[in-house]
Amino acid sequence: MAQNTWQDEAAGAIGDALHRLDQAMRSLEERLIARLEAGPLKDQGVDADERRRLADALEAARARERALEEVAAEASAALGRAAAEVRAALAAENR
Numbered sequence: 001m002a003q004n005t006w007q008d009e010a011a012g013a014i015g016d017a018l019h020r021l022d023q024a025m026r027s028l029e030e031r032l033i034a035r036l037e038a039g040p041l042k043d044q045g046v047d048a049d050e051r052r053r054l055a056d057a058l059e060a061a062r063a064r065e066r067a068l069e070e071v072a073a074e075a076s077a078a079l080g081r082a083a084a085e086v087r088a089a090l091a092a093e094n095r
Contacts, residue, residue, distance in 0.1 A: 007079050014072045021065055028061060 032054065 007083050010079055011076065014075055018068060018072055021068055025061055025065055028058060032058065
């Protein structure tokens, strides 16, 4: 079942990448929450431009996360189609 091996490896790599992205997003959100809970950013010497930059960075990270989730879903579907084609080809050879 070689096709299952590469399929499992690819799915595992995608899953690992999504897990790392999720951890990074959680870390970023936790750091932002901690800063907000510590008091207003302006009281911590962070000006409006820096707050805007942080908000933009968070939004960009969320957009990348959504894009990666879409790519992962597409890759998973493609792997499923490829596996079906391999199974069909193998079945045709065995007839």
